[in-house]
Amino acid sequence: MVSIPDNRGSPSPIDAARERHQHPCQHAYARLRTRILMSLTQPSRRWRRGIQSIIRTVFLILDVPTRWLMDIGDTVIGNRGHVAIGSALAAYFVVFGIIDAKSTQEETRAAVARSHFIMLVSAANAASFIAAVKDFGPTQTMPATEHPSRFRFWEWGSLYQPNKGPMHEWAEWRLHLCDATRKDCSTDGKVRIDLSFAHMNNADLSNTDLSGSDLRYASLCGADLTNVNLGGADLSSAELTGAILGPDNLNSAILDKAGLTRADLGGADLRHASLRGAHLDSADLSGADLRYASLRGADLSGADLRYASLSGADLSGAHLDGQTQLDEACGAPARLPEGLHPQEPCPSP
DSSP: OOOOOOOTTSOOHHHHHHHHOSSHHHHHHHHHHHHHHHHHHSOOOHHHHHHHHHHHHHHHHHHHHHHHHHHHHHHHHSTTHHHHHHHHHHHHHHHHHHHHHHHHHHHHHHHHHHHHHHHHHTSSOHHHHHHHHTTHHHHHTOOEEOOOOSSOGGGTTOEEOTTHHHHHHHHHHHGGGOOTTTTSSOSSTTOSOBOTTOBOTTOBOTTOBOTTOBOTTOBOTTOBOTTOBOTTOBOTTOBOTTOBOOSOBOTTOBOTTOBOTTOBOTTOBOTTOBOTTOBOTTOBOTTOBOTTOBOTTOBOTTOBOTTOBOTTOBOTTOBOSOHHHHHTSBSOOSBOOTTOOOOOOOOOO
8 A cells, every 4th residue: 555645734835935035035136235245445557446446336326215115116026915015005095085085075165155155245235245245265276185086196286276267257257347326335325345354365357347436445365356456446554565456446545554565566557546654665566657646645665667657746755766767767756756757747658
């Protein structure tokens, strides 16, 4: 009778190979590294020694990150590689799900705020309209996280403003319909829109009609007021630091004590505007039409007055950097601070 040997306790050839080489990537790299270093340390001709030294230095610098990569390779192809890959993928999709849920929650919050705003301005009640519009800025600029892409992970966490476009379209359509006689946007028949003390920082109000509005003490820092009609509007003590105004219609606007530091007013129509005590330091007034404007006591230090028209303007008590700043403008102001003299007339258009 032939006896069959019992191999239940002996490892298979594959298991034995794995036992011999628990880190196959590191093992292979160690052999390759030994050969490379031997070839780079063998004596050679004199002119080759410098090249060998440079190559050896570069190789030793790359040696550490290469070993890290070999460790990763051993982890992936080893007995626990599938566990590591699975854990990494699970963590990836968990983070994806958290960001996606956060995006949905923030979009819902913005949509609720926008719906509340529309409900108030559509109530056919001036008081409700005024209360809603005075918080136009925070509602329009409410941030939300972008929905993440499964593959573009580097874009995760990007922010946008879901209310910006819809509310800008509403402002373009609705604000020019306001009528002082109907008192639909104010409780005072003397102004079209009551926006006094309104919060509109960083709001997009471009191409809207705010003429005849009451914007006293309104906060418009960083707001986009491109092509906005502000003719006859009262912006006394309003804060417009960093606002984008450009060549807008500010004819006869009241901007007494308004904060216009670093404001972009290049080429703006400011004829007959009242800017008494306004903070125009470092503002861009290049090419602005300031004819017959009142700038009494205004702070114009650092303001760009190149080619600005000052004919008939009142600059008494204004803070200027000196005659050099005034020399960049043109036209003869009606009144000037002491020690300064008027400029040449502006060239005819």
